[in-house]
Amino acid sequence: MSFSTRSIAALALAALFVFPLTMDAQKKMPKKYKNAPDQTIVIVTNSPAQSFDEAEYPHLQFYYTPQEMPDFLARLHNVKPIPVKDGITGMVVDKDGVIAYIRGFNNALAKNNDNMDEMNWTILTVADKKGIIGGSKPMDDYLKDYVIKGKSAKRDDDKTYIPGEEPTFKGWDKGKVEGMMLPDFTLITKDGNELAIKEILNGQPAFIVFTNISEDGKEVSPMLWHVENVLYNYFPPRR
Structure with missing residues (x-):
């Protein structure tokens, strides 16, 4: 040879x-999870935290409520906490701005995931029991249908909101806003620029997270790390 x-x-x-x-x-x-939006919108509902480092979450797009929370969010918070205590609240809206899904996620969920195994218990797979807000399907199904496939959520024209007035439609007192058109409201960026939520959405479907951050920027829900890593640093199946 x-x-x-x-x-x-x-x-x-x-x-x-x-x-x-x-x-x-x-x-x-x-890699980015197949049903994840390009970016997740995060609304910090206790006004800006100047010392918070947004760069730690490169795929999360942060906005803050003004010193006085927008009227709709304040009223919704009274009937359905946004965010839930010791956690975050997630919302999926379709391309027309109709709320398709909303539910709270406790911080304990982040302790069960290290993003190393796609079969771990994550924000994608959790589902409430049938009949409870959040539906019987996991959030992953809503992301797939409304964010990735661009389907339209079923709009409920009875679910309306007039600025300055408490909504009276059936289910409002329990925070059942699925099917409602997300009202417009103003948010601000960390550098003080004002933007309406409709400008931010820009006619696109989205996954929105509501959270709180401490004034010194150090106390942050571990669910933000969870969302960043499960949706955007996702490990593909290894079978």
Whole structure:
């Protein structure tokens, strides 16, 4: 066997070992989850936290309520906390701004996930029992239908809001706002720019997270890390 022939044979043999390792490495590379929006909108409902480092969450787009919470959010918070105590509240809106899904997620959920296994219990897989706000389907289904596929949520024209007035439609007192058009309200960026939520959505479906951040920017819900890593540093199936 000539030197060149031996070299080719050696390279071929090495490739047999390297190729599976390369494929395995690719499988373990984190990537954006298939049903995740390009960015998640985060609304901090206790006004700006100047010392908070938004850069720690590169795929989360942060906005803050003014010193006085917008009227609709304040009224909704009274009947359905946004965010829930010791957690966050998630909302999916369709391309027309209709609320398709809303529910709270406790911080304890973040303790059950390390983003290393797609079968872990995550914000994507949790579902309330049938009949409870949030529906019987996991949030992943709502992201797939309304954010990725661009389907329209069923709008309930009876669910209306007039600025300065308490809504009176059936279910409002329990925070059942699914099917309601998300009213417009003003938010501000960390540098003080004002933007309406409709400007932020810009006719696109979205996943919105409501959360609180301490004044010094140090107390942050671990669910923000959870969302950042489950949706945007997602490990593909390794079976």
